[in-house]
Amino acid sequence: MSKQSIPVRKFDAVIVGAGGSGLRAAIQLSEGGLKTAVLSKVFPTRSHTVAAQGGVSASLGNSEEDHWHWHMYDTVKGSDWLGDQDAIEYMCRMAPEVVVELEHFGMPFDRTDEGKIYQRPFGGHMSNFGEKPVRRACAAADRTGHAMLHALYQRNVRANTQFFVEWMALDLIRDEAGQVLGVLALEMETGEVVAFHAKATVFATGGAGRIYYSSTNAFINTGDGLGMAARAGIPLEDMEFWQFHPTGVAGAGVLITEGVRGEGGILRNSDNERFMERYAPNAKDLASRDVVSRAMVTEINEGRGCGPNKDFVLLDITHLDPATIMKRLPGIREISIQFAGIDPIKAPIPVVPTCHYQMGGIPTNYKGQVVSPDGTPVKGFYAAGEVACASVHGANRLGTNSLLDLLVFGKSSGDSVIDDVKSGAIALKDLPAGYAERTMARLDRLNTQTGGSNVNETRLDLQRTMQKHCGVFRFKDMLLEGVAKITEIEKAVAKTEIKDKSQVWNTARVEALELDNLIEVAKATLVSAEARKESRGAHVRDDAPDTPENPNGRDDVLWHKHTLWHREGSRLSYKPVTMTPLSVETIALKTRSY
Amino acid sequence: MDQRERINRLRWRCTRRAMLEMDLLLGEFLEQQFPTLTEQQADAFVVLADMEDLELWPLINGSQECTDAVQGEVLALLRNVRVK
Numbered sequence: 001m002s003k004q005s006i007p008v009r010k011f012d013a014v015i016v017g018a019g020g021s022g023l024r025a026a027i028q029l030s031e032g033g034l035k036t037a038v039l040s041k042v043f044p045t046r047s048h049t050v051a052a053q054g055g056v057s058a059s060l061g062n063s064e065e066d067h068w069h070w071h072m073y074d075t076v077k078g079s080d081w082l083g084d085q086d087a088i089e090y091m092c093r094m095a096p097e098v099v100v101e102l103e104h105f106g107m108p109f110d111r112t113d114e115g116k117i118y119q120r121p122f123g124g125h126m127s128n129f130g131e132k133p134v135r136r137a138c139a140a141a142d143r144t145g146h147a148m149l150h151a152l153y154q155r156n157v158r159a160n161t162q163f164f165v166e167w168m169a170l171d172l173i174r175d176e177a178g179q180v181l182g183v184l185a186l187e188m189e190t191g192e193v194v195a196f197h198a199k200a201t202v203f204a205t206g207g208a209g210r211i212y213y214s215s216t217n218a219f220i221n222t223g224d225g226l227g228m229a230a231r232a233g234i235p236l237e238d239m240e241f242w243q244f245h246p247t248g249v250a251g252a253g254v255l256i257t258e259g260v261r262g263e264g265g266i267l268r269n270s271d272n273e274r275f276m277e278r279y280a281p282n283a284k285d286l287a288s289r290d291v292v293s294r295a296m297v298t299e300i301n302e303g304r305g306c307g308p309n310k311d312f313v314l315l316d317i318t319h320l321d322p323a324t325i326m327k328r329l330p331g332i333r334e335i336s337i338q339f340a341g342i343d344p345i346k347a348p349i350p351v352v353p354t355c356h357y358q359m360g361g362i363p364t365n366y367k368g369q370v371v372s373p374d375g376t377p378v379k380g381f382y383a384a385g386e387v388a389c390a391s392v393h394g395a396n397r398l399g400t401n402s403l404l405d406l407l408v409f410g411k412s413s414g415d416s417v418i419d420d421v422k423s424g425a426i427a428l429k430d431l432p433a434g435y436a437e438r439t440m441a442r443l444d445r446l447n448t449q450t451g452g453s454n455v456n457e458t459r460l461d462l463q464r465t466m467q468k469h470c471g472v473f474r475f476k477d478m479l480l481e482g483v484a485k486i487t488e489i490e491k492a493v494a495k496t497e498i499k500d501k502s503q504v505w506n507t508a509r510v511e512a513l514e515l516d517n518l519i520e521v522a523k524a525t526l527v528s529a530e531a532r533k534e535s536r537g538a539h540v541r542d543d544a545p546d547t548p549e550n551p552n553g554r555d556d557v558l559w560h561k562h563t564l565w566h567r568e569g570s571r572l573s574y575k576p577v578t579m580t581p582l583s584v585e586t587i588a589l590k591t592r593s594y
Numbered sequence: 595m596d597q598r599e600r601i602n603r604l605r606w607r608c609t610r611r612a613m614l615e616m617d618l619l620l621g622e623f624l625e626q627q628f629p630t631l632t633e634q635q636a637d638a639f640v641v642l643a644d645m646e647d648l649e650l651w652p653l654i655n656g657s658q659e660c661t662d663a664v665q666g667e668v669l670a671l672l673r674n675v676r677v678k
Contacts, residue, residue, distance in 0.1 A: 042610050045646055050612035146612075146648050166606070188606065219617040220610045252677055254615055334655055339618060341676045504595075505602040 006184075006436050007194050010428065011037045011162075013417050014182055014198040016169045016225060019047030020145070020406030021385030021413075022204030023152035024098075025368075027105075028414025029202075030159035034421065037196060039167045039185050041220060044153050045146075048206055048218045049406065052145030055137035056102075056403035057125065058095035062116040063135040066127060068092040069584060071136065073129045075401060076587045079394025080537035080554065082238065082562070084578035085587060087366035087390040091401075091408045093582075098407040099138055107151040108140050124398045124594070137400045148403065168510055169224060171439040172201065172232040172381070175432045180370075180381035182431075183228070184439045188510060191503030193443070195436065199426045200380055200417040203229065203362060203370075204410065207386035208521040209242075212355035213460070213467035214253045216245060225387040227517025229362045230524065231438075234381075235373060235564040235573070237389040238360035239521065240529035240539045243397055244472040246292040248354025250312035252339040256332060256351060260315060261285045263328055267296065268314045268348060269304035275313075288594070290472075293353040294540065297473040300352075307350060314348035353472040359397055359538065360528075361389035363564065368413025373564055373575055380426045382417060384409035391562065394577075395537020446512055452497030455512045462489050462515075462522050470526050475542045479530040486519075486526050487570075493519040524565040531572055534559040537592075551591040560589070604628075604643065613647045618677045619654070627671055638664040642672075 013029045015022045018040035029036040040047070059066040071092040076083055103109055103117065110118040119135040127134035140147035156163075166188045173181045173195065182198040208223025209215040226236055247256040261267075267285050269275045279295040280287035287295075296313050305311050317325060322345045325333055329344075336344045362383040364370050369377040370388075385406045392405060420426045469482025493515055498508040535544040535553030544553035561574040579586045595603075601624075608620035620643060631639060642650060642665060652658035653669055660666045 042607075046610075046612045048612055050647060051614070143648055146646075189603075216614060218611060218614045219621075252614075252618055254618070331655075335615070338675065339615070339677045341678070500598075502598070505599040505606070507602045507606050510606070 007192070008197050008431070009037070009194060011035050011196060011198045012421060013037070013200040013202060014039065014196040015202040015204055016183060017047070017204035017206060017385070017387070018044035018163065019204060019206050019385065020049040020148055020152065020403060021410035022202070023149065023156055024407055024410025025202050025204060025382075025384055025414040026161045027152065027155050027159060028411055029417060030156060030161040032414070032418040034418065037162050037164060037198070038156075039164045039169055039183070039196065041166065041168050043165050044163065045149050047149060048221055049145045049149050049403075051218065052403050053142045054122065055120070055139035055144050055400045056099060056148070056407065057122070057136045057398075057400040058099040058138055058404065059092065059136060060096050060099065060117060060119060060138070062112060063119045064127070066134050066136055068095065070127050070129060070134070071095065071125075072581070072584075073587055074124055074126055075392060075398050077130065077592055078124055078396055078398035078401075079392070080396055080592050081556075081560065081589050082241075082391065082394030082536060082577055084366075084391045085581040086578050087392050089581040089584060090366040090412070091390070091392050091404060094408045094412075095404055098404070098411060102148065102151060102407060105151045105155045108147055109138055110140060122399050125400075144403065168513060169205075169228060170442075170513065172228050173197070173431060173435045174232050175429060177379075178233075179379040179426070179429060180232075181429055181435075184436055186510070186513070188505055191506060193436070193439070195431065197428065197431055199421055199428050200382060202368075202413050202417065203381075203383040203387050204385050205387045207358040208518065209355050209358060211463065211466050211518050211522045211525065212242075212471070213463035214248050214250065214352045215355040216248055216253055216255050217355065222514040222517050223521040224514065224517045225383065226361065226524070227520040230520040230567040233568070234362060234370065234378065235566045236360060236521075236524045237363040238391060238394070238528070238563050239524040239565055240532050240563060241359035241393075241395050241537055242355055242525070243357040243359065243538050244289075244293055244353045245356045246289050246296060246353050247315055247351040249335070249339045250307070250350035250352045253354050254335055254339045255354070256315060256335065256349060260317060260329060260332055263317070263324070264320055265315050265317045266319070267292070267351075268316050269299045270306045270310065271304060273304075275299050275304070290540065293472040296351075296353055297471060301475070312350040312352045315351045316348035317344050318346065318348060357397055357402065358386055359389070359393040359395065361387050364388045364390050364409070366390055366409070366412065367416045368409045369416050373573060382413040384413045395539060442516070446496065446498060446509060447501055449495060449497040452495040453492040455496050455498065455508065455515055458489065458492045458496060459515050459518065461492070462486070462518060465489060466522055466525065470529050473540055473542065474529060479526065482526045483530050486522050490519050490523065520567060523570055527570050528563045528565050528572065532559060532563060554592075556589055604640065607643055611647055613651075616647045616650065619672060619675055622677050623672055623675050626675065631668070634664050635668050638662065638668045641665065642668060
């Protein structure tokens with residue numbers, strides 16, 4: 001297909017991704033009178049936001065005294081001081097407003113007897129700057145994400161947002177000055193490539209948790225926005241920081257809740273040893289997530305893993321009364337039978353630390369504008385949600401701040417687009433000559449490749465490499481080997497071959513294109529992690545241990561800075577952490593302990 | 595729409611869902627059991643696959659009853675899927 005035959009559709013704004021942040025941005029734009037298109041690989045209410053169950057945090061103070069400044073403190077501390085304090089202040093101050101707005105959009109929050117939004121406690125939520133727990137999480141039973149998506153989608157229907165469902169965005173369109181002029185996208189039903197030419201492009205594509213072999217993320221999370229940004233010359237920020245959960249079913253990744261260990265579940269190695277007694281003599285299997293995850297990885301790395309590849313440990317509840325399991329953990333028994341093929345009444349469940357959430361992403365400011373390394377906005381380009389790095393999560397995310405991030409930065413990115421359009425800062429510039437060449441060459445290569453690599457096998461290679469070399473606990477030599485391996489895998493990705501060459505509903509092609517995005521995220525993660533020679537938040541290195549000079553292995557002298565990974569040359573640069581909030585005093589560096 | 599297109603569209607809708615659990619279950623079902631279904635059962639599966647995850651999950655795990663007989667047959671098969 002030549003570039004002359006590419007249809008062009010013009011919009012004021014195009015949003016890629018229809019999860020929480022994309023839908024929230026779309027409301028702002030459509031209600032603001034902009035002609036808005038939302039592209040999504042799936043129907044909007046099937047986005048991965050559905051999987052967020054815990055709630056959304058806001059210092060409403062409905063149950064007891066609370067303050068956005070306390071929420072800000074918890075978020076800075078959670079981030080291990082890598083979060084930008086201007087963005088964190090903005091998010092925490094905006095939280096009550098966006099949550100009440102969501103309520104007005106029809107979100108069925110749980111209520112108190114007085115009819116106010118009910119708030120419950122959540123790990124890390126404290127009052128008075130870390131003093132005692134506070135009830136700050138607002139939820140709709142255990143389906144907060146699902147309810148939120150429905151409320152946001154309905155509001156978009158009212159606002160006449162135009163949805164393009166089962167479309168995959170392929171690449172950003174940028175001109176020579178670096179301004180973003182839209183995206184090229186593939187309609188799966190026809191196989192047609194279309195240019196969405198817009199004044200503003202908003203990325204809300206979610207995370208890329210599928211770079212790991214064991215991941216709680218749905219298959220859709222292939223980092224499409226990150227891949228497109230990287231290919232367009234936008235660096236990716238803080239990609240070494242990924243949140244892990246200690247107990248996902250080995251292979252499948254499906255979560256086994258901490259409640260199983262709370263009911264008496266025991267972790268065992270291949271010698272049938274209750275190994276947590278060695279790592280945490282008091283708390284044992286109930287030690288904190290990071291301690292348990294590190295112990296599990298150490299057991300596996302030292303050859304005491306289970307199974308033919310010795311690559312998982314066992315979560316044992318066989319000693320519990322079957323009646324207790326049936327009564328207290330029925331859902332877990334079902335999950336274990338369906339996803340591990342094991343009835344936990346009879347045999348232990350194979351588990352591994354499992355990737356859950358991406359803290360890094362496309363660098364933005366708190367207005368949702370994508371920024372260059374020097375902090376100046378990239379004209380016409382905005383991002384919000386897990387794909388973006390504002391940076392409010394820094395080195396680790398506080399629970400319930402993910403849904404808050406979607407609402408606050410979805411809205412602020414929409415407001416920025418409206419401001420930039422109205423002020424004339426961005427206008428519809430002509431598409432540059434040859435704007436589609438690189439994308440069409442990528443598609444042509446896929447259509448003509450012979451003797452190439454298999455997409456599924458290459459993706460598995462990538463995922464296993466990430467899991468082994470850049471998982472929850474990191475080792476210098478493993479990281480170095482990992483960088484070499486991922487560079488080899490990149491060569492295989494460049495030669496993927498698909499047997500099905502048809503146009504219509506060619507899922508093999510789409511999966512190959514998703515792999516093009518996963519490899520960018522994997523490289524960014526490994527290279528950034530290898531370089532950061534400290535432990536901070538979710539990035540924990542064996543060679544950066546807890547010492548009096550560097551508590552928890554954190555080295556603020558050398559490493560209190562954001563990583564930027566540049567695709568060209570797989571090069572790194574760094575930028576300072578913003579320590580100056582918008583209106584309050586800096587929350588000064590100190591050791592993070594709970 | 596030919597058979598290849600129909601199956602590919604169904605595969606996309608089974609493996610790009612909101613929740614990982616459903617990607618795994620429906621994807622595995624499509625590969626293992628879909629080819630052996632009767633025409634009626636295949637149509638019922640398409641209807642089930644079009645449901646949202648939080649509607650479908652309670653039907654699969656039995657916490658909610660299904661009133662349609664053919665869908666019930668398919669749900670019984672789905673309940674027995676073992677993801678490798």
